[in-house]
Amino acid sequence: MNGAESLVQTLTDQGVNICFANPGTSEMHFLKALENPRMRSVLCLFEGVCTGAADGYYRMKGTPASTLLHLGPGLANGLANIHNAKRASSGMVNIVGEHSAAHLKYDPPLTSDIEGLARPLSHWVRRVQSPRTVAWDVATAVARASELPGQIATLILPGDASWQEAGDHPLLPSLAPPGPRAPDPARVEHVARVLRSGEPTLIILAGQATRGRALELAGRVKAATGARLATQFFTSRIERGAGRVTLERIPYAVGQAVEYLKGFRHIVTVETTEPIAFFSYPDKPSLLKATGTSVDELAAIGEDPVAAFEMLLDALGAADTAPVLQERAPAVVPSGALGPATIAQALAAALPEGCILVDESLTTGRETMGLTVGAAPHDLINNMGGSIGYATPVATGAALACPDRRVFCMVGDGSAMYTIQSLWTQAREGLNVTTIIFANNSYAILKAEYANMGAGAPGPQALAMIDIDRPRIDWLAMAKSMGVPAVSVDSAEAFHRAMVDSTREQGPMLIEVRL
Template identity: 85%
Template sequence: MNGAESLVDTLAGQGVDICFANPGTSEMHFLKALENPRMRSVLCLFEGVCTGAADGYYRMKGTPASTLLHLGPGLANGLANIHNAKRAGSGMVNIVGEHSAAHLKYDPPLMSDIEGLARPLSHWVRRVDGPHTVGWDVATAVAKASEHPGQIATLILPGDASWLEAGNVPALPPVQPARAKAPEAARVEHIARVLRSGEPTLIVLAGRATRGTALELAGRIKAATGCRLATQFFTARIERGAGRVSLERIPYAVGQALEYLKGFRHIITVETTEPIAFFSYPDKPSLLKAPGTGVHALAEVDEDSTAALAMLAEALDATRTAPVLQARAEAIVPSGTLGPATIAQALAAALPENCILVDESLTTGRETMGLTVGAAPHDLINNMGGSIGYGTPVATGAALACPDRRVFCMVGDGSAMYTIQSLWTQAREGLDITTIIFANNSYAILKQEYANMGAGAPGPQALAMIDIDRPRIDWLAMAKSMGVRAAAVDTAEAFHKAMVDSAREPGPALIEVRL
């Protein structure tokens, strides 16, 4: 068994059975080792798709995937979506190929400081010393990636460590990651007193608190105390829709967020921080709470929010209080012009039960998401890191994690062009994904931000850096070229029909929504 075979065998033994790969010359022995029947390898045509897919896989599966990246430049190509994954608390194991140790002294063209590239966005970085240590290194990487919240583990694999014999490598037991701890009882009691006071209180949920038992417990606490429940504007994953506890959404725009938060005397955070502005703006605050509002952390990002909410519900005698659940909105098929309201109506009517909705629609989605809370139960995934080009890769990984669930990915046309290669992987793997591209032929969000920054009215040159209509992107041809069926719509009823039709057939589909 050589080092590469030891690596793949250990990954599979530790429960990591999928690799999103974009290999190069240094990784050929790894590529050979991926023929291991316990490992599924998925080819991606750009490293940002590899890392984004690993993010989406973790968000739905809860266990890390691996990536295979080619040397420093390959890692660099994947860093934007590693950033998004890190912000979302997603775990992944990045295997980065490297030249053999003997070759590095000649400073070959692809030589770079891989550790220097990896460290700012990794929680753990290690360079393999030789084939005999690969197994232990990989097991440690998987354990690190599996912590709560998920961690980014980056393992650098020199070519000679890959091709040299590792000898008889014993099977390693799965390394147990550190378990999330519960908060101190005194902190929980303090927050119980806050909620008993009757003063206006908002609980802001994130991480694992936005789904499952934790979300139900939060609903019981809301029903017992009269507090309100919300999320930050972007959340890694939310279980929402009919029959679930409904969460408000703190607005993105600073002015709207300030107005929303001004009535609360207390903000309780669960696996998140107090609300802050996404960007800094002239003459606008970064902290969004009203003066005098107290902030209380029930569960820090590395703590067990389910245990924390259970302790709080017990302290408030709310464990048997029935939560108020979201009613199913009437499924009205809209007609006429496309806009935030009719788009939301079409989504609410067309989304099938138990689907996954990945949102990178930016301008359009800001208004749409608040109007779809009464849709059939589904999971919503947002971009936590703000680096665009996450949507279609994350949808790809989510579909591989949950092959029995349809994935809908809403993305703006500007964002879609960053990682459009995802469509090819979706077609090759036969994934049940509907990509919805809102084509306004512009980085419309930047037009809003231009005004928010107080830069005045954009002139012709500034507009030329924001509009993407010269030439106009042919999304139908783009999809066809990568093996994805596609349709264009320009009315609300046509949009609804295209979504329903897309879910009736297996495999990927693309809908261009012409705005």
């Protein structure tokens, strides 16, 4: 068994059985080792698709995937979506190929400081020193990536450690990832006193608290105390829709967020921080709460939100309180022109039960998400890190994690161009992904941000850096070139029909929504 075979065997032994790969010359022995029948290898045509897909896989599966990246430049190509994954607390094992130790001394063209590239966005970085240590290093990487919250582990694999003999019975560390920590009882009791005061309180949920039993328990707290429940504008994954506890969404725009928060005397955080502005703006605050509003932590990031809410309900004497659940809104099929309201109606009517909605629609999605809370139960995934080009890779990974569920990926045309190679992987793997391109032929969000920054009216040159209509992107041809069926729509009823049609066939589809 060589080092590469030891690596793949150890990954699968540790429960990592998928690898999103973009290999190069240094990784050919690893490529051969991927023929292990227990490992599913998925080719991606850009490293940012590899890392984004690993992020989406973790968000839905809860266990890390691996990536295979080619030396420092390959890692650099994947860093933007590693950043997004880190912000979403997604676990990931990155395997980065490297020159053999003997070759590095000649400074070949692809030589770079891989550790220096990896460290800012990795929780753990290690360079394999010997083929006999590969299994130990991989097992350690998987253990780190599997911690709660999820961690980014990056392992550098020199070519000689890959092709040399590793031995048949590698020694492995005994590393059981620690479970979530219990919250401090004194902290929980303090929050109970805040809620018993009757003063207006907002509980902000993130992480594991936005789904499953934690979300249900949060709904009981709301029913018992009158506190309101919300999320930050961007959240890694939310279970929402009919039959679930509804979470409000703190607005993105600073003025709207300040207005939303001004009525609360207390803010309680669960696996998140107090609300802050996404960017700094001249003469606008970074902290969005009103003066005099207190901020109290119920559960820190990495603590158990289920235990926190159970302890809180016990402290309130409200353990038997039933949560108020979202009712199913009538599925009204819209007609007429496309706009935020009709797009939301079409979504709410078309989303099938149990689907996954990945949102990077930016300008359009800001207005539509609040209008779909009464749709069939589904999962919503947002971009936590703000680096655009996340949605189509994340949708790809989510579809591989949940092959029996349809994934809808809403993305603006500007964002889609960053990682459009995802379509090719979706076609090759036959993934059930409906990609919805909102085509307004511009970076519309930047037009709004131009005004928010107080930069004045944009001139012709500034507008030329925002508009993407010369030439206009042919999305139908783009999809066809990568093997994905596509349709263009320009009315609300056509949009609804196209979404429904996409659920009736296996495999990917692209819908261009012409705005």
